[in-house]
Amino acid sequence: MIKTALDSELTKIVDISKDFGADRVLLFGSCLEDASRARDIDIAVSGVPARKFFEYYAEVSMAVKDEVDIVDLDDLDEHFSGRILSKGRVLYER
Numbered sequence: 359m360i361k362t363a364l365d366s367e368l369t370k371i372v373d374i375s376k377d378f379g380a381d382r383v384l385l386f387g388s389c390l391e392d393a394s395r396a397r398d399i400d401i402a403v404s405g406v407p408a409r410k411f412f413e414y415y416a417e418v419s420m421a422v423k424d425e426v427d428i429v430d431l432d433d434l435d436e437h438f439s440g441r442i443l444s445k446g447r448v449l450y451e452r
Contacts, residue, residue: 364393367422371401372450374421378414381405382431384446399424402442404431405452 368385375383380403387400399422406414408430415428431439 363423364389364396364399367399367424368449370421371399371418371426374414374418375403375406375450378406378410378417380450381452382448383450384431384442384448386442386446387427390445390447397425399426401426401428401449402431402434402439402446403428406430408432 372383382402382404384402385400386402387398388396389399401418403414411430418428419426429438429442431442434442
């Protein structure tokens, strides 16, 4: 994945996240280490209502060309969420 293409995809993800009421969006995983070798985009989000999460996931998946894995920070155990919060890159925070 080329950096400019990744930036474009991340902008789409942040815009959709805002539309769904997200408080925070983070990028984590292989895209942070080497975007050119990443197989997917790993996103962590908080603030999207549980009843809307699957609709949100579907909208993001349809909007971006690359495969996206999204986790809900509000539903993760403390260990995993702590790792994402400490190592991830904040894309959006309200």
